[in-house]
Each structure stands twice: as C-alpha cells, then as structure tokens.
Amino acid sequence: MQLSKSTTAGERDRRCSTVRYRANEEIYTQGGKTDRLYRLREGAVRSARFNSEGRRQVGNFYYPGDVFGLETEPEHQYGVEALTDCVVESISSSSGSEDEIATLAEVTRQQLRKVSEHLVLLGRKTAREKVALFLLSYAARNPDADVELPMNRQDIADYLGLSVETVSRTLTLLQEESVVAFPAARRFRVTRWDVLQRMAT
C-alpha cells in the first residue's frame, strides 16, 4: 500500500490523495462504501457508530502512522471524524498490486489487534479497571512527560461503554489516590505506574 504517493488536496476520486481536515470534520460516514484506505499523517481521529437508538459506540482512536478505513463489510459500520486538525492520505483500496495486497494483510492484522485489545477493555467489569487500562495504554506512548488527550470525556466514555459521569468520577478518584495527575482536563501524567498496572491487571 503506497500511501506515500501524495498528491494535492481535492483529488479524492483519484488513486491516491492527501487531504487536511479540521477538528470535528467528518472524514467518512457510517454507511458509506468501504472502497478506500486511509493513513493518518498528523493529528488524531476517532471511529464511531450509532445504533438505532442513537447511542454512540466509539470503535477506535487512531494516531499518526495508523491506517484506518478497513472493514469487513462493504459498507462502513463506523464513521470516522477528526479529533484534531489532521492530515490524511488515502488510496482506493481496489487498486491492488501484489505488493499492496501483502500490506493489506498486514493492515488487517493491525486492525484485528486493535479490535482485540478493545475487546479486552470492554470485557472488564468495573469502571476503574476500564479507565485504568485506557490511561495505561494511552500513556504507554509517552512514559515520561505529560500526555495530551485528543479526545474528550464523552469519547472516552463511549469507547469504554460507560457514562461520561462515571469516567469523570473515576478520574477524580484516581487523582485523589495520587495514581495519576491531571494538570488540565486534557493533560495527564501517570504518577504510580505500579498501582495503575495492578488495577488494569
């Protein structure tokens, strides 16, 4: 998958293109055709689906280097929106050379890994375990300094299958127990890795 052959914006129908999105902009819609693959260059995005009662389930968060847009059905089960301003490359997924197919398998594998991790998260019983595991896996990308969260509480809640309030309360508790510190709502640092790890088990 040669996502690096970037062209200018506005050529979405071409084989390969690079497009910028502003925060909260939609990259593709739930229900649309699954005919393209996307690689995130800069920023962060979120995939989410709405069930018929209007409840939202966040599928995944993607970060620079991640490929998204791969699904097993011909129509997108999840829509994707930009969490922050971001730069996205995309190609038509039907334009397959042998080389690309080989990488497609790798992308599928990556996606399977992501979904499997999410499954473990949702399988956890208590809110503490879920939140702890979420913070842990997010903080892992930056073990030393403070980490900036691109998503809001609602996104986290819908990702973990919890209510916003429960997420908020749990974060407050973890702070009171000095397990994590939140200098701002969207920025945190793990202060007690051992405790957090034990919680998430």
Add this chain to the structure above:
Amino acid sequence: MQLSKSTTAGERDRRCSTVRYRANEEIYTQGGKTDRLYRLREGAVRSARFNSEGRRQVGNFYYPGDVFGLETEPEHQYGVEALTDCVVESISSSSGSEDEIATLAEVTRQQLRKVSEHLVLLGRKTAREKVALFLLSYAARNPDADVELPMNRQDIADYLGLSVETVSRTLTLLQEESVVAFPAARRFRVTRWDVLQRMAT
C-alpha cells in the same frame, strides 16, 4: 491453506493432521505458541482467556467449517477447548505457499469480522440486548427448527460479560414474554423474531 490433506491422529508435529477431541478436552492452551491453524470439522469449540484475577472471558464460539487459532501475538491470548466431541484439522501456519498466504488473509478477515461482532455485543448496555442479540445470531443458523446450544450458561455469561444468574434470569423473562421457548435448557426456538430483533436493535 490446505487443511483437507488429513493424516491420521497422533501426528500433531507434522505439517497437517486430523485429531479428535472429547468434550471439555483442551485443544491448545492460553500462553502457547501460535504456530498452527485449526479448522473445525465436527462439533463446537470455545476460546477463552483468564485474566490474572481468575475471571474468564470467552472470546468466541466456533462451529464446523470455522478456522481458529489465528492470533496477532506470538503467544495465544486465548486457549481453546472442545464444547462437544469434535474433529479438528490443523496445519503448521508457518508452512506458507503463496496460495496459503492468500487464504491466511481471508482467515484474518473472518476473524476480524467475528471479533468486531463480539465488540458490538459487549458494547450493548443492557443484559436483555446482549442476550437477545446472542440468541438471534445463534438461531440465525437454523431459522426453522429448534436449535441445540453446545455451550452452557456459564459460557454464554462469560461471552456476554454477564453473570450466570443474569443470563438465566433474562432467558426466563424472554420465555415468559413468549419471545423464545426452551423445551430444554440447551434447546430453544425463537417464537417472535420481530420482538427479538427489536430488542437486539
């Protein structure tokens, strides 16, 4: 993946083999090396993992024709056990011709689909929704006659992230509402598809 080149039992270290397992027998262990792929010929199996507190999470149920054993990590995150007596073919997954790799991609895709469906299930909020969706997707394989469940209540509970008692109570309710009928604990028939479908959304 030529899982059809069966040989006799007892040649597990060979390239391809067919083995019979009795109900409750272990096919492979959580933590073992992920070096083989399995195709279920007859019977039903269950994949499950234990977290460090001893809680069990059922990953999936597999039925004749399904391929299992594919995982993204070098060590099995899930162990697999026979639910009923069954016949299993397996091959070394490292013995890859081009042809086999092409099919490996397809297996990965199938697995991704299964895991994604499970994710939707676990994302559901209420026990009713979960149980309804489980029955629905299981009954889909046999729309007319009664369906025999190869797994017990505990398996269902661990698959849905619920307690056995909640599963049992929910099934009782669904029976009282004449949505499903259980002539025996392990055999059921959907009597009101529309209602069940609406529950599962």
Add this chain to the structure above:
DNA sequence: CGCAGGATTGAAGGTGATCAAAGCATGTGG
C-alpha cells in the same frame, strides 16, 4: 471580560453482581 461547551459534582434510582439455596437432569452403583 463574558460566553459556551465541556467537565465535575450531587442525589436518587435501577440494574446487574453476589451470596445462598433449591430445583432438575444425568449418570452410577447398589
């Protein structure tokens, strides 16, 4: 400085977990 959306906190209620016991089915041995 003031506004708006997000985040937090509070109170009340519901839903599912847990603990405990009883009911059923299957299989074994007397």
Add this chain to the structure above:
DNA sequence: CCACATGCTTTGATCACCTTCAATCCTGCG
C-alpha cells in the same frame, strides 16, 4: 429399577456500582 451423587440451572434476597437527571463549575476562546 431405584437411590443417590454430581453438576448445571434456576430462583431468591441483598447490595454495590453505575446510570440518570440536574446543577454547578471550569476553561478556553472570541
């Protein structure tokens, strides 16, 4: 063939946790 043992399922009672609804508090930004 019946009695009993065993394991699975169901039911009951209580409790903890999470959700919901509501209000207040931030904080980032114009």
